[in-house]
Amino acid sequence: MKTSSTIWLMLLSFLFLTACATQKPMYSWGDYSSSLYKLKKDPCEENLMKHKQVLLKIMEDSKENGLRVPPGVYCEYGYILMKEGKSDEALSYYDLEEKTYPESAAFIQRLKSQFNKTTEQP
């Protein structure tokens, strides 16, 4: 009797532990903070390219693992593209941000209106 309850307990605790361990992470942030830190420390073209690659990798990994792309990643990538003059591509990433996170709508609108303002000026 005693041994059977011990076995029960062990089984239960095992279940409990594995339940936690196999819990899917909510997001895949990759090397985000590391590459961003390097970019801040030395804002050269090479580090910017690396950070862009990290952002793209986050999007790919998220897709592969069926995760939502972390908040702000689409938008940050779009913002970099915008600075590079690739406005069409940039706007499509802004749209992705808004689609993924509807609460970003007001903010995305602001970003887009800023872009419109700059393009209206000769």
Next chain:
Amino acid sequence: MKKMKLIYLLPLLLILLSACGPEYITKKDAFPNIYEERPLSILVLPPINMTTAADAKEYYATTIAEPLSFAGYYVYPIEVTTDILKNEGLYDTEILGGLPPEKFKQFFGADAVMYIKILKWNTSYYVIGGNVTVAVDCLLKSTMTGRDLWKYDGTIVVDTSGGSSGSGGLAGLIVKVIATAIQTAATDYVPIAKRANIITISSMPYGKYHPTFDKDRDMQIILKKKSEGTPN
């Protein structure tokens, strides 16, 4: 059947854990306002740097979005929002601190705004990692009512020491899960800031994107008195 047994075990475990060690408080009792307002989006303002390390402000800002997102909130892209604030002449943290929180609702649509202070060494609320100490003071304010929703100022912390003594509690367990989830190879500075953020943010009630959103009201966090000799 298995579930039933677990249900019996959990409260027992809780009682056992709370019986020893420091005083506990539920998240709901500690931060009632956030459960009333249920903010979804958070705007992180550029931190106020009170240390002598010139790059602390910039490097700290690179680490905060991750843990906030894991807590279930929408975090505006800090790189982008900081740029916008700069363009508006609002990068100066003193000016930012003086603005009514409602402004950020108008400007970004944010439900809440996060004020962060990077403190000096040797304050009561520090997190030690290797030889570097990172200390932060966080305050989340509502942009709708201007009320304080959540804060971390050394009076409320989640004990993450965990393990053998049992003082880690459930919160500690969750912190460990998050910690493993975000572990990446990084530079020397980043993991320390990350660890500080995890400990800081683990007392924060979960947001809408977290799987246990709204089910953490009774989660126990540790209520700790400010330790002696605090300079601030």
